[in-house]
Amino acid sequence: MTTLTTILFFGIAYGMILYLISVGLSVTMGLMGFVDLAHGVFAMLGGYATVTFMNRLGVPFLLAVAVGCLLVAALGFVLERMLYRHLYGRSELDQVLFSFGLILVSVAIVRIAWGPLAQPIRLPEYLKGQVRILDLTLPTYRLALVAFGATVIAGLWFIFDRTLFGARIRAAVDNRAMAQSIGINTSRLFAAAFGLGTGLAALGGGLGADILAIAPAYPLQYIVYFLIVVAVGGLGNIKGPFVAALAIGLADTACRYFLPAVGSIFLFAFVFVVLIWRPNGIVERR
């Protein structure tokens, strides 16, 4: 396999994971106007759930990811009802502090329960090795990631564009008061959207456990990437972050490969340039 296809493939797989984790954040921020730094926590918990089910209970990989995803979505729903919803009208600073507090609590709990070291994930045999398609030899795990990610994303876009639930979310993002006045129960909608977003984050965390290592520092270490995806992609839509996540996945992979001495410096510089050019993200809301 040539270098270029390697980078392209690794970059796209990485971008898919970034997108799955961040898309919920974009919806949360667009819908509730809530600055949630703690979104990575749910991805981390998805990863821990996957690893634990697999290593301790012998559950197959995909089933472990699915169960983890459902558990974390339920947790997200409960947290939204108990804590988050009391802070929707509050200042940005309060939301930042609250979600930072949530990060610290989760880091501590994970550290106590699983210890400070990264959790290795043992991929099933059918995901190891490589497959040949046409003239290309591709790593199976990343190919499966891209295929699976694409399916989930297609489903998500269908929900968002073609179902009543999606129409309600779009309506509430555009004009919350008006959506409320035509009889949409926005409070329940928020909880459902939050649960969906956290579930997707857990899915990303579990599937990507081999790319973004599952360790207690996870939410602190990767938060900047998730926020970059949302800020560059634009709030409250689900297509902008997709473009942003792929671009960042590709750019970061290419930088690390070609210029290891520079690392992610270029990525951050690039983000600065993009956001100075388009402060509201590449896909602007009308």
Next chain:
Amino acid sequence: MLAVSSLHIDRAAPLSLLPLLKLLPWIAVAGLPLALPGYEPLATQVFVMILFALSLDLLVGYAGIVTLGHAGLFGVGGYTAGILSVHGLTDPIFTAICAMLLAAGTGLIFGVAMLRTKGLTLLMLTMASAFLLYEIANKATGLTGGEDGLQGVSFTPVLGLFAFDFQGKTAFFYSLAALFLAFIFVQALIQSPFGWSLRGIRENDARMVAIGCPIMRRRLIVYVIASALAGLAGALQAQSTQFVALYSLSFELSGNVLIMLILGGSGCLYGAFVGVPIFMFAQDQLAKQDPANWFLGQGIILIAMVMLAPGGVLGVCQRLFAAVAARRRA
């Protein structure tokens, strides 16, 4: 009638005493080495962090600019002082001034780019700015020592008279003096028309534009000033510990200093003086056993504070006093 006369007494009596009264805590702190010998290095760390949190208060508390990358400027100051000293420029005051200038320059460059944005984008950019600086320091190992930190930092005596000693007495008085000067400056700044215009921008920027206030320029100026003060704090840290670590640029430090400030109370000048000692004492006690305990305690306090007690320790005190006063009046 009664109210009017009491007002007069209130105004007349403390006017002559007030400056002296305000100096009292500083004098008391300066006497600390006599009462608690051996605690000078810890106290020095507290002064440095108070200065750092004070510079953050200008942004978060007064100008309403929430930043998650303030450590970037602290680190620029620290590395400037450290690198200059390694290369033979070892006068503490000169290097501290260089650190302030370079941090201010960094703040100016980032500020021009970042302050045009708002909300999430601004938050993200402040965070990315510190990540960018961290990554640069991490990779430029020849200059900064990378992950091992900058070794071999040492400074000549302050003003050519007071050498940095093992007990940390010189560092103690040196950083206390710097903090005092910075405090006087910040106090004057926030009471100036400029300081009041910052509060106006924080409360309602659209209205400030309407009355002809150049808000972009004002925000940029305060960002540069806060950068310089953060750089000074970083330089003091490098000079008192003779070491600069990557931690001084980290997201963790940006978060910690924000927590310290909020714990005390932001936008009231004294928040940093209350929050930093509480934070550092709690950190010392809790992190001794297990870092996880410290994270857990910190997180719970933070969530509880946002949910139940906005305004920090000073905010709670203020409301208690107000409630007592209201009851007395009734």
